[in-house]
Amino acid sequence: MATETPSHYDVLQNDKYGRYLVANKDLESGELIFTDTPFAVGPKPDTPPLCLGCYIPVENTVCSRCGWPVCGAECEAAPAHRAECALFAAAKVRFQPVEDWTAAAPQLDCITPLRLLLAKENDPDRWERELAAMETHTAARQQRPTWAADQVNIADFLVDHCKLGSRFEKDLVQRVCGILEVNSVEVPSRVGFSVRAIYPRLAISAHSCVPNIVHTILQNDYQVLVRSAVPIKSGETLHLCYTHALSPTIVRRDYLLESKFFSCECARCADPSELGTHLSTLKCQKCDNGVIMASNPLDDEAPWTCSDKKCQFKTSSAAMRKLLGVVQAELDQLDALEPGPQAIEQREATLNKYKSVFHPRHALLLSLKHSLAQLYGRVEGYALDDLPDLVLERKADFCRLVLSTFDVITPGETRMRGMMLYELHAPLMFLARSEFSAGLITQDQLKDKLQEPVRCLREAARILAREDPASPEGITGQIAQQSMEQLLASLDSL
Ligand SMILES: [Zn+2]
Ligand SMILES: [Zn+2]
Ligand SMILES: [Zn+2]
Ligand SMILES: [Zn+2]
Structure with missing residues (x-):
């Protein structure tokens, strides 16, 4: 048994959620709310x-x-x-x-x-x-x-x-x-x-496509730890995300209806632009400056229309579902590739193929960019030491794009954020050093520029320290901590 198991929640009941959990005190982000053992x-x-x-x-x-x-x-x-x-x-x-x-x-x-x-x-x-x-x-x-x-x-x-x-x-x-x-x-x-x-208690928490709590499961005894991802006020509902956060509204709502038997009507699902992230948005093929969004994402019969008032383009959610299915099948094939140069090159080709179809932040392109952010620097032929500055910048841009989307759809301290921050530190560090060795910046400017990778590593280490130490995320957290200490030491000796 764990030494101390907090229970910073109350169970309430209403018609919308059935039973659900609310915070019974003000919570800091990352605070342990409760633990649960599987039945x-x-x-x-x-x-x-x-x-x-x-x-x-x-x-x-x-x-x-x-x-x-x-x-x-x-x-x-x-x-x-x-x-x-x-x-x-x-x-x-x-x-x-x-x-x-x-x-x-x-x-x-x-x-x-x-x-x-x-x-x-x-x-x-x-x-x-x-x-x-x-x-x-x-x-x-x-x-x-x-x-x-x-x-x-x-x-x-x-x-x-x-x-x-x-x-x-x-x-x-x-x-x-x-x-x-x-x-x-x-x-x-x-x-x-x-x-x-x-997990009886975890199962009671209500769903939102913008959750405010996160959970992690320990591998030795399957105990689950539930934490606040953001500061939560006493009395606020605790929301877990039951589906994959980085998927477009149609895919999330279909999944929730099929497997959890409800139609999500959260603020993110109800907003055609997905809270400005454009995870569901397409580019218009009929005009130059319009984008295509659902006129009412909560209504399957409502048309998808172009944002340019003069453009008459219309399509249906059925056509959209079909397109998403086709492209998702291509991404699934990419996911089956061994990590190697091909895994990068084929993803870049797929990005290129669909860049005129989807908004640059569409969930499918973003998931490709998310994978590329992790692959650059890690596979044969693309080791960090060998990456030209342009590619280092590309890796950093992808990391930042993904992080800025996380800020909206899964705000706060999540393991996905921790992992992306760890990825971001490396290109920033290499780019700063490369500028210094090319004589473009002074030693003081180098010291200044290296503060950002230090911050990335510190936050990654803090977030990932909450994961099972034997899990990939837990291991990355330990590496982030060591890398931060080494980087700080090298800064001291500059
Ligand atoms: Zn939703
Ligand atoms: Zn066995
Ligand atoms: Zn047996
Ligand atoms: Zn148009």
């Missing part, structure tokens, strides 16, 4: 076979006791797997061999619901207190094809095949599936696949 952790739906102890991908290795996928003897006895192992062994229900161990295995869809049911039996008080009131959206789920699949793969399987009918009814199994679908969060695992977990 259950396990595979996400549609994952390929993975170890039920540690979640690494496995092939042809199963538990000697129950016959379900595990990576080895140690994980056969892992606490996560213990209860279901005994149950599967007793019921003689084995994992059916699959031909392709990299393809989704629906057999595993029952694992997390089963773990939640077993946790309910073990801790009925916590279930009553924290889970029983959770939203399940049963009526909406019943309309979807996944309902029938869950009935067969999970409810029938657990109740009939695993002979759990005396302990759990099928209705309860479906309810648990709904609780997981609506309320669970994705947990990045150290190795292999990400999994999902259900």
Whole structure:
């Protein structure tokens, strides 16, 4: 158990959010508001076979006791797997061999619901207190094809095949599936696949596409730490972002409706310009100076129109959705590339291809720039030492563009901001040194210019120190701290 777990929030209830959290005192940015332990952790739906102890991908290795996928003897006895192992062994229900161990295995869809049911039996008080009131959206789920699949793969399987009918009814199994679908969060695992977990208190926090709290999950025990990203006044609602912040309004709202069963009407979704960030904006192909935005982003039937009053160009949200899908598929292919010179060159080519279609800050171009900001200086042929000043400036520009968008859509101390600040320090440092060695600036001016990378590193180190020390962000935070100390020492010796 953690030594001290603060709870700087109250739970309120209204028609819009159901139950939700408000701050019960004034919070500084970065302050720990509460911690929470998962009620259950396990595979996400549609994952390929993975170890039920540690979640690494496995092939042809199963538990000697129950016959379900595990990576080895140690994980056969892992606490996560213990209860279901005994149950599967007793019921003689084995994992059916699959031909392709990299393809989704629906057999595993029952694992997390089963773990939640077993946790309910073990801790009925916590279930009553924290889970029983959770939203399940049963009526909406019943309309979807996944309902029938869950009935067969999970409810029938657990109740009939695993002979759990005396302990759990099928209705309860479906309810648990709904609780997981609506309320669970994705947990990045150290190795292999990400999994999902259900945190009762985190799940109550309301959503906004401009959140004021952030969460981080520790990898050893899956404890979640929830902090304020910005200063929050006592009584203000705590908002978490349930979707990817750097995506355009159509994509965020479709995701929230599909997976969380609500239509987001936050200030960012309601504003055609996305609070001036232009993450959804296109360039007009019919005139020179207009941009294309939704006339009403909250109404799927409303046309997208050109901002130039004389231009008559109109399109539909359906056409926009199609375009976003096509370009996103191209970006997904780029994401699958190994980090190397190609990863940079193909992204630059894609940027070039779409620069006349999208606003320069459109979410899709910005995500390319976000990736490029991280790749320049890190891959073969593009090491920091070798980058010409022009490319260093390009890396710095991309970092600044992304940071200025974060300031609006995910303001305050977030790990994405910490990571981008770390990226920004390097080109600034190299550019200043290059100007000095070319005789363009004096030593005093060099000292002056190096203050900005020091500030970047200091802020990155402070923000990322809150992350799990073994996570990529936590490791970057430690490097930022060391780099700052080295840079300060070199400044002293100038
Ligand atoms: Zn394992
Ligand atoms: Zn087992
Ligand atoms: Zn929204
Ligand atoms: Zn136009």
